[in-house]
Amino acid sequence: MNRKGVILLSGGLDSTLAAKILLRQGVELEAINFQTMFGCCKDDARQVAHELGVRFTMIPVGMDYLELVKNPKHGVGKGINPCVDCRSYMFRLAKKMMQTVGASFVVSGEVLGQRPMSQRSDCFETIEKETGLAGLIVRPLSAKLLEPSLPEKEGIVDRERLYDIAGRSRARLLKLAKEFGIENPPQPSTGCALTEPEFAKKVRDLFQHGQDGERWQFEILKVGRHLRIDPGAKVILGRELSENEYLEYLHPKGTTLMTPVNFAGPTALLIGPGTFERLEAAGRMILSYTKHLPGETPQIRWENEGSNRILEIGSALAEADLAPLRIT
Structure with a gap:
C-alpha cells in the first residue's frame, strides 16, 4: 500500500479540509469531481484543486446514472434523491480512478451524522461493501469515530492526526478552517437539484411519460x-x-x-x-x-x-x- 489517495472533491468546506488534513501528513492526492445532469457538483472543485496543488479530473456521469435515480436500491430523501445509491456510484468511479492512477485508497470529506440520508455509519458500511472498498475509504473528519481504515492500520495515514467530528454543527469545521487558513469558508449546500421537491416533480414527470432517453432532457429541467x-x-x-x-x-x-x-x-x-x-x-x-x-x-x-x-x-x-x- 502506497501513500497516494484519490479524493472526492466537491469544492465545499468538508472535502477541502479532508484534503488539507492528509496533505499535511505528506499524502499524495488526486482529486476527482463528478458532473451530473442534476447540478450535484460544482465548478468550485477545479479552483480548490488548483489552490491545493493537486491534480484534478472531472468525470461526467453516464446515462446509467439515471437507472439508480429511477430505481434506487436504498430509497430516496425528501425529493427524489437516492443519496446512498449515488454515493455508491461515485465511489465505484473513484475506485476505477484509484486503480488507473496507482493510488491505494479513496478519501472523502463526509462527516458522520451530518446528512441523515447517507452519512450514517451503517450507510458507510453498506457503501464500502457494495463498491469493494471495505477498509479503503479514509474519512479524515470523522475517522476517530469509525473503524480504522487499512491506511490507518498500516500507518500510511496517522490516525492520531485525524478528527472525531460528527453531527450537523459547523462550529468545529469552521474552527478547523481557520487553523488551515481558509478564508470565507463556503456555505453548506447539497447542490443537488434532486433534493428539491419542485424539481423532483419534473423528473418524475419525465420518467412517467418515457421522455428520459437523452441527457438534455434532464439538464433543461433547471x-x-x-x-x-x-x-x-x-x-x-x-x-x-x-x-x-x-x-x-x-x-x-x-x-x-x-x-x-x-x-x-x-x-x-x-x-x-x-x-x-x-x-x-x-x-x-x-x-x-x-x-x-x-x-x-x-x-x-x-x-x-x-x-x-x-x-x-x-x-x-x-x-x-x-x-x-x-x-x-
Missing part, C-alpha cells in the same frame, strides 16, 4: 416553467430573457421552438411531435404568460427542423385550464 399538454408532449416557457435565450440556443432536434413575433412574451419549447393542436395549445400558453398583448392578432413563429412558419393565436388559456397542466 430552466423555465414546465407544462404537460398531453402524455406525449410538454412545453417549457422561459421566465426571463436569459431563459428565453437558453431555449433558443438549445433547441434540440425533434423539438419545436416558438417565439412571439409582434409582441414581447416568453419563448417556448414544445417537446414532442408538433401537431397543430399542440402548437395552438403552446401558443395559448405563451399568451397566458404575456403581460401586454398587441392590439392586433398575436403572431408566433414556430421552427422545427428547417420549417419556419407563423401561427396566429386567438386567445390565452384561462387559469382554470392552465392550472392542471402545470408540472411546476
